Amino acid sequence: MTRLKETRAAMFLIAPALTVLAVVIGYPIIRAIYLSFQANKSFNPKTGFFEEGGFAGFEHYIYWLTQRCASPTDPSGYTTCAPGVLATDFWPAIRITLFFAVVTVTLETILGFWMATVMNREFRGRGLLRAAVLVPWAIPTAVTAKLWQFIFAPQGIINALLGTDIAWTTDPWAARTAVIIADVWKTTPFMALLILAGLQMIPKDVYEAARVDGANRWQIFTKITLPLVRPALMVAVLFRTLDALRMYDLPLIMISSSSNSPTATISMLVVEDMRQNNFNSASALSTLIFLLIFAVAFVMIKFLGADVRGSSRQPSTPPAPQEDEVSSASPLVVDRAVLAAADTTRGGI
Incomplete structure (x- = not known):
């Protein structure tokens, strides 16, 4: 009975926070999903006005995933979208977004681990070093993008130092390299x-x-x-991966806002579609991005051990060390490491 009262009291206390979250987070998601199944506004020659198209089913999803547009001769049929239509940039943007996410997160994990190891040591001025390291992360992304745009300009610092004439903002791979360097510098x-x-x-x-x-x-x-650091490491990788999949302002300001640029990400397509007043198809694309991020987060939490809840799924009995491990380190070191890892991960990060 006491436990039931405590549960009710806890639910009563967290109800206001859950209500606010439902309004702030839940409503936009539900609204976007609803709009994704509605047709965009179109011109009605009979009335002379732009009118809502009504229920469209999976038309917008088909438009993005298969690049199929409505046939101009057959209103009920579909045809392959002509070059220049925004849907033709969908799969290239997906590949570029995943490429940026994999490369930047990998580099940031390696460099971040090295920086954390250095800052974890005892030495004079450690506090000043920790504060200085956070400066790039504290700078707004728009300012960072403008700064690196000047550095990678045709007559910028990079070309002057290297003695080269690389077109960092127009060459596809040079532009992607520039975005990766800027993103790694900021978020490491x-x-x-x-x-x-x-x-x-x-x-x-x-x-x-x-x-x-x-x-x-x-x-x-x-x-x-x-x-021992694996739980914190996987949570850091998870957060950074989800953030990289939503990359928008850095490539847009540094390189180009065009949807067919070599650094165009999927978030840039959403904004471009909204600028064309196609809010419902943009909602469908936003839903696809949401599903992509959800799938990545699910895989990382379920199979890669990114335990964001702070709980542990370690077995109660530590596994016995393998023969090659015993030969490479003393049994006492292995046992203590395994037991310490199990004890620490029970408390989470």
């Missing part, structure tokens, strides 16, 4: 900050025990640091 501190939080939760006595048992730096890194 975010990764480093999250990973540093995980590193600081590792007990120091675990490292001391490993050194006493004769473990080298590589064994300490692979047997202790990586297993």
